[in-house]
Amino acid sequence: MPESAELIGRINPKLRQVFMTESRVLISASSGTGFWEGAVRNTINRKALNCVNGAFSDRWREVTELNGKANEVLEVEWGQPILPEMVAERLATGEFDAITIVHNETSTGVLNPVAEIAQAVRSAPNGDEIMILVDAVSGIAGVKLEFDAWDLDVALTSSQKAFALPPGLAFAAVSDRAMEKAKTVPNRGYYFDFITLDKSLQKNQTPATPALSLLFALDVQLDAFLAEGLENRFARHLAMRDRTIQWAKEQGWPMFAAPGYESPTVTCIDNQSGIDISALNKYLREKGMIISNGYGSRLKNKTFRIAHMGDLQMSDMEELFVAIESYLQG
Numbered sequence: 001m002p003e004s005a006e007l008i009g010r011i012n013p014k015l016r017q018v019f020m021t022e023s024r025v026l027i028s029a030s031s032g033t034g035f036w037e038g039a040v041r042n043t044i045n046r047k048a049l050n051c052v053n054g055a056f057s058d059r060w061r062e063v064t065e066l067n068g069k070a071n072e073v074l075e076v077e078w079g080q081p082i083l084p085e086m087v088a089e090r091l092a093t094g095e096f097d098a099i100t101i102v103h104n105e106t107s108t109g110v111l112n113p114v115a116e117i118a119q120a121v122r123s124a125p126n127g128d129e130i131m132i133l134v135d136a137v138s139g140i141a142g143v144k145l146e147f148d149a150w151d152l153d154v155a156l157t158s159s160q161k162a163f164a165l166p167p168g169l170a171f172a173a174v175s176d177r178a179m180e181k182a183k184t185v186p187n188r189g190y191y192f193d194f195i196t197l198d199k200s201l202q203k204n205q206t207p208a209t210p211a212l213s214l215l216f217a218l219d220v221q222l223d224a225f226l227a228e229g230l231e232n233r234f235a236r237h238l239a240m241r242d243r244t245i246q247w248a249k250e251q252g253w254p255m256f257a258a259p260g261y262e263s264p265t266v267t268c269i270d271n272q273s274g275i276d277i278s279a280l281n282k283y284l285r286e287k288g289m290i291i292s293n294g295y296g297s298r299l300k301n302k303t304f305r306i307a308h309m310g311d312l313q314m315s316d317m318e319e320l321f322v323a324i325e326s327y328l329q330g
């Protein structure tokens with residue numbers, strides 16, 4: 001229908017602004033996980049370096065392997081960042097044609113220095129041909145990611161994290177370099193084939209049925225982002241992050257993320273004092289709030305997470321802190 005093409009046509013330039021790119025932002029009716037698969041299926045012929053420092057980056061490693069791609073893993077202790085020099089050292093062999101990295105590890109509250117890592121990749125022996133694949137799922141729209149300026153190849157996200165929309169949509173910025181690479185890669189699959197997705201996007205269409213109701217919501221939310229101003233939006237997240245860390249320290253709680261790498265969208269606290277997170281959440285739920293237990297078997301109850309992303313405001317955080325304090329005081 002022409003109305004559908006009009007809607008996608010309205011959305012495209014706004015999405016490109018949010019991803020800070022002049023190339024293209026593909027849209028899919030899936031969650032972000034779909035574009036994990038898409039990124040590795042479309043851009044890897046030789047071998048990927050999967051950078052792992054938490055549960056999500058580890059799952060992307062698994063997705064790489066399950067899609068039959070050769071890989072090696074660069075893993076650091078969870079809670080620590082991936083650093084550019086570690087990546088440079090591993091890429092020195094010239095064997096890799098892609099790296100996967102999670103910008104904002106939602107499971108550990110660590111923000112990886114992706115701009116510096118991308119520079120290290122480009123300085124590798126075959127740096128110009130290495131695909132830099134970035135999971136920015138809980139980052140983009142809350143954390144600045146400059147797709148073109150950082151020279152990335154794929155940056156993907158979902159609608160339900162920092163975009164603060166209902167779940168069901170995924171977006172992926174894709175560079176011209178990655179599109180050229182895709183032409184050389186056999187078995188790109190069907191649903192997440194970048195070439196067919198891009199061909200349709202140029203006509204403001206999608207190859208399969210678009211999730212129209214969610215696209216209407218996206219159109220409204222993108223207007224809200226731009227009305228707030230992207231820089232203001234990033235600053236609001238940083239202020240909520242700083243306040244959350246300060247408040248947590250006042251409670252005597254250590255951070256799980258290494259100092260200097262704390263995520264602007266989610267704070268992960270080391271639960272050394274053994275707070276019963278499910279009891280706390282039961283109390284918070286009655287007041288219409290909720291926090292998150294540690295993610296996955298390795299971090300559950302050992303850590304807990306306070307989100308400060310999307311449309312949350314400082315006043316929401318203050319309300320949450322008062323509620324948690326009153327719970328702790330019994």
Ligand SMILES: *Cc1c(COP(=O)(O)O)cnc(C)c1O
Nearest residue numbers: 031032033056104106137138158
């Ligand atoms: C939530 C999340 C995912 C998975 O995204 P879905 O939309 O649930 O498929 C991947 N990576 C990170 C960093 C996440 O926070």
